[in-house]
Structure formats: C-alpha cells, structure tokens
Amino acid sequence: MVVNLTEQFKDIKILKNEPLSNYTWTKTGGKAEFLAFPTSVDQTQALLEFAQQNQIPVTVLGNASNLIVSDNGIVGLTLILTEMKKITVAGERITAEAGAAYVKTTQVAQAAGLTGMEFAAGIPGSIGGGVYMNAGAYGGETDYILETAQVLDQNGSVVTMTNAELDFGYRHSKVQDNGGIVLAATFKLKPGNKTLIQMEMDHLNYLRKSKQPLEYPSCGSVFKRPKGHFAGKLIHDSGLQGYRSGGAEVSKKHAGFIVNVDHATATDYENVIKHVQETVWDKFKIKLETEVRVIGK
Ligand SMILES: Cc1cc2nc3c(=O)[nH]c(=O)nc-3n(C[C@H](O)[C@H](O)[C@H](O)COP(=O)(O)OP(=O)(O)OC[C@H]3O[C@@H](n4cnc5c(N)ncnc54)[C@H](O)[C@@H]3O)c2cc1C
Structure with missing residues (x-):
C-alpha cells in the first residue's frame, strides 16, 4: 500500500503486517497489512472515510470467533473493534x-x-x-x-x-x-x-x-443447519469424526466443530471443510453451507 496509515492516524493504534492468528479463535490465518484498533465511532468513521478516499479495502473483525482468515492474510485496512466495548x-x-x-x-x-x-x-x-x-x-x-x-x-x-x-x-x-x-x-x-x-x-x-470441544481452538459450528437436518449428525453419519488435514480435525466430541489439534493452518481448515462438504454431498446429496466466514486473499 502506498499510503502509510500509521503516519496518517497517529492517535489510533495501528499495527502493520500483524499476524491475525494472534486474534482468531482457531489460532490460524495470515497477516493483516494494517490492523487498526479504533476506540470510538469518530475514529472508525475517520478510518473508513480515509480508506474509501484512497481506495483501500476495509475488513471488519469483532472477536474473530467465527472466521477463517486465509493464510495469505488480508490486504488493506482491517478494523478490529474490540476496544469499543462500553x-x-x-x-x-x-x-x-x-x-x-x-x-x-x-x-x-x-x-x-x-x-x-x-x-x-x-x-x-x-x-x-x-x-x-x-x-x-x-x-x-x-x-x-x-x-x-x-x-x-x-x-x-x-x-x-x-x-x-x-x-x-x-x-x-x-x-x-x-x-x-x-x-x-x-x-x-x-x-x-x-x-x-x-x-x-x-x-x-x-x-x-x-x-463442545472447548479444550481446543475452533470457530464453533462450521456449517449452517441444512433445512430438516443437523450438520453434526450428517457429518457423524458420514464417518468423518477424526478426519484430519494437517493440524485441523473434525472434532471427535462434536462433529459440527473443526478443531485445531496441532498447529493447523487456515489451508488445513479449508481442506477439511471441502472434504466434509464433498463427503456429505456424495452420501446424502445435501449441501452443507459454511456458517463460518472465510475471508482474506
Ligand atoms: C467455541 C465457540 C462456540 C460458539 N458458539 C456459538 C453459538 O452458540 N451460537 C452462535 O451463533 N455462534 C457461536 N459461535 C460463533 C461466533 O461466536 C458467533 O458467530 C459470533 O457472533 C461472532 O462474533 P465475532 O465478534 O467473533 O465475529 P467475527 O468472527 O470477528 O466476525 C464474523 C463476521 O462478522 C463480521 N463482523 C464482526 N463484527 C462486525 C461489526 N461490528 N460490523 C460489521 N460486521 C462485523 C465480520 O466481518 C465477519 O464477517 C461460536 C464460536 C466458538 C469459537
């Protein structure tokens, strides 16, 4: 990015090339080019306005508990709103x-x-x-x-x-x-x-x-409930519990969760998601849509 955001907004905490795995509940994901922590509506508004004027893409994060951030990270400005907490x-x-x-x-x-x-x-x-x-x-x-x-x-x-x-x-x-x-x-x-x-x-x-397998990092229920079914039951009945790619595994405790059991990457998560969707489709002809948001490059 040509514009240096940290220079523009000296009163706002902005980190450059910050690993988002420090924030996501899965403990995976690449770096945010700029990660800003606005503390007020005015600061959020100013950051958004500046980004729009300079055609900088903006991504918003809350607690990052429902996210898979690509291993390639997020280009532009990522706003994390956890300092606005009154x-x-x-x-x-x-x-x-x-x-x-x-x-x-x-x-x-x-x-x-x-x-x-x-x-x-x-x-x-x-x-x-x-x-x-x-x-x-x-x-x-x-x-x-x-x-x-x-x-x-x-x-x-x-x-x-x-x-x-x-x-x-x-x-x-x-x-x-x-x-x-x-x-x-x-x-x-x-x-x-x-x-x-x-x-x-x-x-x-x-x-x-x-x-729920709260003892491991995860992003909660990965898939939405398909009409008339439960995602967890379909995954269980497909024999997928324990299926693993790299360090990401379909939880043995709750089939709707994918847990980070051993230094997983976002790519591991994406691979497991894809395999689960394909297997459930092959077996039941039911499409599992992700509830979790997959974002980034
Ligand atoms: C162990 C575990 C258990 C969970 N249990 C549940 C459950 O019981 N029920 C449930 O519904 N969910 C559950 N979740 C998922 C998650 O907690 C929820 O979806 C939650 O609402 C996501 O909030 P967040 O702040 O973490 O959002 P993030 O993960 O940070 O973001 C999720 C999406 O919301 C957008 N977003 C975040 N904040 C804003 C904002 N201020 N303005 C605009 N867009 C925004 C992001 O861009 C992203 O697309 C669970 C997750 C985990 C890890």
Missing part, C-alpha cells in the same frame, strides 16, 4: 458498543436483574459480530432481544436500524448484504430474578462445556 444499562435496556463481548454483556444484564440474554452466556463473539451473524443458541437469538443497532453505512453515515430493518434470519442480518459496520446495539430485556438468571446461564454453559 456497556450501559438504562431501565430495561442495555446498550453495548460493537466490540463489547457478548458474554460480558450477559453478565451485565444478570447483574442488573434483566432477563432474556441468558442464551448468549457462552457465545464467544462480540456484540457487532452477534448482530452481523444474528448469533443464537439454546432457543435464543439476537433477533429476539435487539431493539435497534447503530450502523456506519457504506456512505460513511451513522444510521439507526430497527430490528425490522435488520431483517434477521437464521445466522443472517441485513448488514451482511449492505456491508455496513455495526457500531453498537440496544437490547430490550425484562426484569428478572438475578439468581435464576445466573442459574440459567450456568446451566447453559455446563451444557456447552459437556458437548
């Missing part, structure tokens, strides 16, 4: 900045005696990633509790999108189509009993721990 409570509403951890936000809700967000107690993403993906678990979904989201649109304007405008679907939101950056979200919860909320969160985290 969470505030006002009555029955919680507003969290995009980089706030979903887990932390559920803890704030519990401490405020607000119920409705317990389902997310173990989802390791950020609020921005949760809105983008319509993250959900155990019968709950971001869709069900989100009132509005603040989004930086492609024109560089900060807009408020309502729940209806976000057009949530299964692991889908309008932001995926429009390419905006989620800056914050406001959730409307209900008053509840703090002890019961904590018990529910503990119970769901217990279930998670007993079913």
Whole structure:
C-alpha cells in the first residue's frame, strides 16, 4: 500500500503486517497489512472515510470467533473493534458498543436483574459480530432481544436500524448484504430474578462445556443447519469424526466443530471443510453451507 496509515492516524493504534492468528479463535490465518484498533465511532468513521478516499479495502473483525482468515492474510485496512466495548444499562435496556463481548454483556444484564440474554452466556463473539451473524443458541437469538443497532453505512453515515430493518434470519442480518459496520446495539430485556438468571446461564454453559470441544481452538459450528437436518449428525453419519488435514480435525466430541489439534493452518481448515462438504454431498446429496466466514486473499 502506498499510503502509510500509521503516519496518517497517529492517535489510533495501528499495527502493520500483524499476524491475525494472534486474534482468531482457531489460532490460524495470515497477516493483516494494517490492523487498526479504533476506540470510538469518530475514529472508525475517520478510518473508513480515509480508506474509501484512497481506495483501500476495509475488513471488519469483532472477536474473530467465527472466521477463517486465509493464510495469505488480508490486504488493506482491517478494523478490529474490540476496544469499543462500553456497556450501559438504562431501565430495561442495555446498550453495548460493537466490540463489547457478548458474554460480558450477559453478565451485565444478570447483574442488573434483566432477563432474556441468558442464551448468549457462552457465545464467544462480540456484540457487532452477534448482530452481523444474528448469533443464537439454546432457543435464543439476537433477533429476539435487539431493539435497534447503530450502523456506519457504506456512505460513511451513522444510521439507526430497527430490528425490522435488520431483517434477521437464521445466522443472517441485513448488514451482511449492505456491508455496513455495526457500531453498537440496544437490547430490550425484562426484569428478572438475578439468581435464576445466573442459574440459567450456568446451566447453559455446563451444557456447552459437556458437548463442545472447548479444550481446543475452533470457530464453533462450521456449517449452517441444512433445512430438516443437523450438520453434526450428517457429518457423524458420514464417518468423518477424526478426519484430519494437517493440524485441523473434525472434532471427535462434536462433529459440527473443526478443531485445531496441532498447529493447523487456515489451508488445513479449508481442506477439511471441502472434504466434509464433498463427503456429505456424495452420501446424502445435501449441501452443507459454511456458517463460518472465510475471508482474506
Ligand atoms: C467455541 C465457540 C462456540 C460458539 N458458539 C456459538 C453459538 O452458540 N451460537 C452462535 O451463533 N455462534 C457461536 N459461535 C460463533 C461466533 O461466536 C458467533 O458467530 C459470533 O457472533 C461472532 O462474533 P465475532 O465478534 O467473533 O465475529 P467475527 O468472527 O470477528 O466476525 C464474523 C463476521 O462478522 C463480521 N463482523 C464482526 N463484527 C462486525 C461489526 N461490528 N460490523 C460489521 N460486521 C462485523 C465480520 O466481518 C465477519 O464477517 C461460536 C464460536 C466458538 C469459537
């Protein structure tokens, strides 16, 4: 890149040629040409505007828990929003900045005696990633509790999108189509009993721990649920558990997960994904689509 971003934005932490394997939950992936850590809406807006003026491609990361970043890395400017993490409570509403951890936000809700967000107690993403993906678990979904989201649109304007405008679907939101950056979200919860909320969160985290291979790096469920089926069951019934390419392996504990068991690369992940998709197709004629986002060069 001709423009030196670190010179342009001295007040923002920007790392050059930063290995993204330091951030991704799979511990894989190449380098970001520039990785910026904005701490405010203004900084995010300024970075986006500058990138657009200079035709620099922009990629947004939250907690990098649903990502495979190519081993060749990401060209241009990568924004990681984890330093924008304020969470505030006002009555029955919680507003969290995009980089706030979903887990932390559920803890704030519990401490405020607000119920409705317990389902997310173990989802390791950020609020921005949760809105983008319509993250959900155990019968709950971001869709069900989100009132509005603040989004930086492609024109560089900060807009408020309502729940209806976000057009949530299964692991889908309008932001995926429009390419905006989620800056914050406001959730409307209900008053509840703090002890019961904590018990529910503990119970769901217990279930998670007993079913998911949390002892290894991973990106959660790799594939979307195909209509009328469960990806994990199809993979299990295809005899793929334990299948390995390099250091990436279809988990023996939960067939929907691909775990990094031994210094895997993103290419190992991509190879396992491809093999699983081909095998399930050959056996059941069912197409497995990835839930995980594969990005980079
Ligand atoms: C062990 C484990 C368990 C998991 N369990 C669940 C689960 O139960 N339910 C579930 O739904 N998911 C689960 N996940 C997946 C993941 O946590 C969610 O998809 C989460 O919402 C991703 O958030 P993130 O901040 O990590 O997003 P990232 O992985 O950083 O990004 C995911 C996508 O969102 C985009 N994005 C991120 N932030 C923004 C933003 N502010 N504005 C615009 N786009 C943005 C990125 O560009 C990318 O395309 C799990 C993952 C792991 C590793």
